[in-house]
Amino acid sequence: MIEHDLLDAGLGDADDDDFDEAFEAADAQLPENRYLDREVSWLAFNKRVLELSEDPNVPLLERANFLAIFASNLDEFFMVRVAGLKRRIITGLAVPTNVGRAAQDVLTDISGEAHRLQERHADAWTTLVRPALADAGVEVISWPELSDIERENLSEYFQSQVFPVLMPLAVDPAHPFPYISGLSLNLAIRIRNARTGRQEFARLKVPPMLPRLIEVPHDPDTNIIRYLPLEDLISNHLGDLFPGMEILDHHTFRLTRNEDVVIEEDETENLIQALEAELLRRRFGPPIRLEVTDDMDDVTLDLLISELSITAQEVYRLPGLLDLRGLFGLSRIDRPELKYPPHVPKTAVPFQPAEQNGRADLFAAIRAGDVLVHHPYESFATSVQAFLEQAARDPHVLAIKQTLYRTSGDSPIVQALIDAAESGKQVLALVEVKARFDEAANIVWARKLEKAGVHVVYGLVGLKTHCKLALVIREEDGVLRHYAHIGTGNYNPKTSRIYEDFGLFTDDDQVGRDLTRLFNELSGYAIEKKFKRLLVAPLHLRKGLLRAIDKERRNAQAGKPAHIRIKVNSMVDEQIIDALYRASQAGVPVEVWVRGICSIKPGVPGMSENITVRSILGRYLEHSRIFAFHNDGDPQVYIGSADMMHRNLDRRVEALVRVVAPAHVKELTDLFDFAMADTTSSWWLGADGEWTRHSTDADGAPLVDLQERTMAAIQRRRRARAVR
The missing domain is CATH 3.30.870.10 (Endonuclease Chain A)
Incomplete structure (x- = not known):
């Protein structure tokens, strides 16, 4: 060793x-002025993502995917980074900035750059990617571009699949302005009562559980695929929702709320209960961004600004579709020539079975020497997942200890830990329930692990457990041997196919002792000891x-x-x-x-x-x-x-x-x-x-x-x- x-x-x-x-x-x-502003640098990163969507050398459907990634990234930036800055300014807390500028100046710069990037993002879709997709036979169209038979077919779809789940909400003296959930897509509708002549306002939420882009029925003999945005379908059937009323105007809008969760762990005896309460409060965080279509009239916009208590600086007027995360749905299109060439992760050479169709002995491979795997080029399933699954069924394995920061709810990693516990092994899972935006999911499967007999702990007060560690203790010839995995990425089979990460497998006794001490301290009390190889x-x-x-x-x-x-x-x-x-x-x-x-x-x-x-x-x-x-x-x-x-x-x-x-x-x-x-x-x-x-x-x-x-x-x- x-x-x-x-x-x-x-x-x-x-x-x-x-x-x-x-x-x-x-x-x-x-010198004093030696750092670049972190928030401006983050926007520069998302600008690089946007540049990939604008690159004609990138396959078309991948360009659409980068537009969706940009939109998702920017949402999180507003919900966390901008929200955190605003919260600190309002509460008088010090704003973490390494460039020595006033927080309000930083926010002003961020707002200006965010406006420019969102406009560029919208333009990339309307003038670059959407026309190029149409040329390739993938069209995202509007209602006027449909034929009569297409409109008839989609009207039937609306009546059977969409109309029953819609919930129009009126705004009048008997109906206060409704709550607008964060990141929801909505229609702001102005109507006139035909009987009284009075103008009214209504809000209609676009159902998030339905496909955002609806495939238009087409001739299977053609290579053209056409999609209609769901909000376009709904807006052209508003008469069914407001019978007897005159539809004066309608516009799409979208709200972003502060979703920066803050848990004061020192003041609570139950972290899970405190986190669940904070997640509930997150839904009602203050608005921080309002996106509207560029054709929205001033009457409707002024009403939204007033009712949502938002400033004009926080309004983003955009052409075309709002919420381009909907473009993720285009990835399902079966057009290989419009995507990156397929890549199937390979089994790392040391983990390849000796015989064809055989099962590799990962413990034997690790005993022969440390194994370094590189995802997604090398398979997560035949390395990390197989390692834990083999440990779960191996009668010589006595204990498994693992950290879990993010994973999928149906993860084979979680199932392997459950199988190990149910077979009588000692299993410790250190679950980080404060992993941002995965808090609720982590709570659910942490409780599932507990029910199966896994020892579940939630780390140390005041610290997130972000390390990626797995330790298997196996008895061999009367001696306990440690097999460890230390990684750079989460134990998540889904993201392992798109995230580049390394993982090291080793049976080095010193690493085993280091991890044993570390897990004991994570499940017990604060980390104090020094480590040898860590x-x-x-x-x-x-x-x-x-x-x-x-x-x-x-x-x-x-x-x-x-x-x-x-x-x-x-x-x-x-x-x-x-x-x-x-x-x-x-x-x-x-x-x-x-x-x-x-x-x-x-x-x-x-x-x-x-x-x-x-x-x-x-x-x-x-x-x-x-x-x-x-x-x-x-x-x-x-x-x-x-x-x-x-x-x-x-x-x-x-x-x-x-x-x-x-x-x-x-x-x-x-x-x-x-x-x-x-x-x-x-x-x-x-x-x-x-x-x-x-x-x-x-x-x-x-x-x-x-x-x-x-x-x-x-x-x-x-x-x-x-x-x-």
């Missing part, structure tokens, strides 16, 4: 005071990374080779960024590969000229976290769940594991080499915060796609195994 003591590696907590003082003294050498937040991860970064700085000053590489979803933590600036000042090449938010200003003379920041977006969501340090020729490479954010380093339980097998270290560093190469398609961050896309060479030829190359490389690896 290989043991790597972080204290021996210079990553421990000895001389903490001297270490902190050295960092504080170094801070004085850095870096664990909130107590040790930040300092461990700062020491590793500073060691590269000192090596560079001593004339030794030095290099830092970090791949994360978000890079906003000031201490980490400042440490990278200091390393750059000492001459250390620093490469940051970030998917989303990044507050680093690269390429600033005297501060960050040795820092390079790149971003890669594509068919898969880059989700893995990698930390690699040259370490004077003895590479220290970690993978894990932590982003470089305050919440990850200070308010979450996170874990990084050191990757030690030379082949695995090479695989991760080779991936980084390719990601940062000028010949790879990516976005480059400038010192001014602008991201520039590099997708073609000087001759206009497309640059290499990292994800396609990785698919091909894993396919070659599989073929090489078959030849042997």
